[in-house]
Amino acid sequence: MPIETFAANGHTAHTQSYYAASANPSPARPALEGDQQIDICIVGAGYSGLSAGLHLVEQGYKVAIIEGARVGWGASGRNGGQIVNGLNASLQTIAKRYGQDTANFVAGLVQEGGEIIRERVKTYDIQCDLKPGNIFAGLTGAHMKELEARRALWASYGLHNQDMLDKAQMHDHVGSDLYAGGMIDHTGGHMHPLNLCLGEAAAFENLGGVIYEQSPVISADTDAARPVVKTAHGTMTCGTLVLCGNAYLGHVIPALTARVMPVSTQMMATEPLGDAQATALLPTDKCVEDVRYILDYYRLSADKRLIFGGGTVYGGTDPADVQAKLRPAMEKVYPHLKGVRIDYTWSGNFALSFSRVPQMGRLGNNTYFAHGYSGHGVTGSHTFGKIIAQAIDGDKSRFDVFAGVPWYPFPGGRMLRVPYSTLGSWYYAFRDKLGV
Numbered sequence: 001m002p003i004e005t006f007a008a009n010g011h012t013a014h015t016q017s018y019y020a021a022s023a024n025p026s027p028a029r030p031a032l033e034g035d036q037q038i039d040i041c042i043v044g045a046g047y048s049g050l051s052a053g054l055h056l057v058e059q060g061y062k063v064a065i066i067e068g069a070r071v072g073w074g075a076s077g078r079n080g081g082q083i084v085n086g087l088n089a090s091l092q093t094i095a096k097r098y099g100q101d102t103a104n105f106v107a108g109l110v111q112e113g114g115e116i117i118r119e120r121v122k123t124y125d126i127q128c129d130l131k132p133g134n135i136f137a138g139l140t141g142a143h144m145k146e147l148e149a150r151r152a153l154w155a156s157y158g159l160h161n162q163d164m165l166d167k168a169q170m171h172d173h174v175g176s177d178l179y180a181g182g183m184i185d186h187t188g189g190h191m192h193p194l195n196l197c198l199g200e201a202a203a204f205e206n207l208g209g210v211i212y213e214q215s216p217v218i219s220a221d222t223d224a225a226r227p228v229v230k231t232a233h234g235t236m237t238c239g240t241l242v243l244c245g246n247a248y249l250g251h252v253i254p255a256l257t258a259r260v261m262p263v264s265t266q267m268m269a270t271e272p273l274g275d276a277q278a279t280a281l282l283p284t285d286k287c288v289e290d291v292r293y294i295l296d297y298y299r300l301s302a303d304k305r306l307i308f309g310g311g312t313v314y315g316g317t318d319p320a321d322v323q324a325k326l327r328p329a330m331e332k333v334y335p336h337l338k339g340v341r342i343d344y345t346w347s348g349n350f351a352l353s354f355s356r357v358p359q360m361g362r363l364g365n366n367t368y369f370a371h372g373y374s375g376h377g378v379t380g381s382h383t384f385g386k387i388i389a390q391a392i393d394g395d396k397s398r399f400d401v402f403a404g405v406p407w408y409p410f411p412g413g414r415m416l417r418v419p420y421s422t423l424g425s426w427y428y429a430f431r432d433k434l435g436v
Contacts, residue, residue: 011214012069017078017346018269018307019194024127026071026198029213032234038064038210040392041229041236043217044244046076047377048370050200051116051385052242052392057207059393065209066229066236068216072197074248075377078348080267080297080309082134082287083114083189085161088356088374091153097355098405105401107157111187113379116386117196118189126199129302133286134188137170137179143291147183161187174288175280176333182288190287190299193378217245217252222367240392243369244385246377247351255363258409260351260372266322267309267348268330269301271341278304281334296329306330306337318347350375354410360384360402368392368399372407 014020040056042049045067053063067073087094087106095103121130138144144164151162165173165182173184201211215231220241227241243253247262273281278300282288287299296310308330311319319325322345331338353359353372358380360370368391370384384402391399 012073012216014070014073014194015078015346015348016344017194017267018301018305018344019077019081019192021344022192022195022301022303024195024198026201029067029071029211032066032212032215032231032236034233035235035237036064037237038062039238040064040240040242041066041227041238042242042244043220043229044068044074044246044249045071045197045201045211045213046074046244046246047197047200047381048246048385048388049242049244050076050197050204051382052244052370052389053209053385054120054200054204054207055386055389056392057204057209059389061392063204063209064236064238065204065211066215066217066231067211067213068245068248070213071201071211072194075246075348075350076197076381077194078267078346079193079350079378080287080289081190081193081299081307081378082289082297083117083191083378084134084289084376085114085185085188085379086110086376087358087380088376090150091157094357102401102405104157105398107154107159109383109398110379111159111161112386113382114187114189116382117191117379120200120203120382121191121196124199124203126196126203128191128193128195128199130189130191130196131285131287132189133184133186133284134190135165135170135173135182135184135286135288137174137182137288137290139179139290139292141180144181146291147181151183161185173284173286174282178333179290184286188287192302220253220367222253222255222363224364225366227364227367239366241367242388242392243363243367244371244381246371246373246381247349249371253363253369256369256371259359259407260353261410262349263312263352263375264318264347264349265309265375266311266319266326267307267346268323268326268342269344270306270308270337271343273304273306273340275304278306281306281337296333298330298333305343306334322347350377354408357405357407358384358402359405359407360387360399362403 039062289297
């Protein structure tokens with residue numbers, strides 16, 4: 001199946017997910033037409049673009065966001081809805097690669113994305129079923145040692161939000177006998193990701209921001225003194241351009257294409273399970289992800305469905321049968337859910353960087369970009385959107401640190417990045433099976 005893209009013309013609807021089916025009402029915005037001008041133009045109405053845009057309109061800037069489909073159409077409206085602190089790459093890895101000063105800097109902002117989300121929900125009264133706490137699940141003794149090492153490492157940076165869970169304590173949170181134990185992050189959480197997106201968009205518009213939907217970008221002149229974005233029916237000339245298309249930017253900006261690879265992950269939602277059964281599955285209503293290389297992640301929805309995700313497809317293609325792929329994993333965690341009805345299945349792409357560290361930078365003098373959250377985009381996108389907004393507003397101190405972090409291309413370039421990454425995933429999945 002080909003990589004999912006925006007329709008060149010006409011209407012592109014949200015994917016048929018549980019989130020789209022349970023979304024709060026939102027208006028259909030007009031497409032970009034004619035030749036327009038604005039102070040700041042942002043491409044992409046997902047978390048990164050909305051975070052940057054909302055911070056900028058709060059400071060009084062005139063901002064327009066151009067979206068290829070609908071607000072939250074991409075990963076921001078399809079993800080697991082889990083607020084997981086940190087980057088894909090560990091603080092230990094960052095220290096080894098980029099030095100202790102960079103690791104200290106990153107440690108100072110790994111919880112910021114969750115704080116931004118909670119502040120936005122409170123300030124703008126966003127109805128997105130926000131709940132506290134997330135749990136990392138370990139299946140083996142090796143996994144438990146890995147979690148203990150992470151807790152100790154974070155504590156060494158003054159981050160004391162995590163507590164270890166032995167097998168019995170883990171069972172207090174997760175009604176499954178699969179796990180050896182786990183670790184709880186009290187500052188994590190979960191929510192309805194599309195409704196968070198829609199709420200942030202409404203807040204942005206209420207402060208004077210403008211969103212154009214159904215306007216896939218055809219090209220962008222990032223070298224001009226005033227960048228120009230072109231769509232099928234219009235152009236936007238701006239003083240500053242911000243590119244937040246992430247995994248769905250495609251080949252529009254050649255300079256960014258080789259930096260990341262789209263990766264598909266899959267999700268499904270069961271039928272409503274009722275209070276008793278839902279409580280038996282997740283008694284404390286925390287979200288869960290395990291610590292394997294190819295991991296499972298799951299949580300309860302507000303209407304007591306189990307939302308279960310996992311699996312990766314490098315290159316961003318969708319599997320033929322999502323339920324067939326995910327159901328065995330769900331039933332391994334919860335054998336008594338065998339035969340439960342699945343009401344929704346869907347896929348979505350995230351952007352993977354080779355280093356597993358998000359990238360932020362500038363093209364020309366007046367174009368900024370952020371991408372490559374590598375599966376940790378819910379929090380990272382909110383943080384990076386704020387950092388870009390600060391840079392545009394004159395404070396480039398944090399932007400310059402991330403812009404200066406080296407990025408590495410995938411070995412073999414665009415042609416070989418998928419088979420290379422697939423081989424790597426097989427290797428680490430084999431190690432997980434061996435418990436090493």
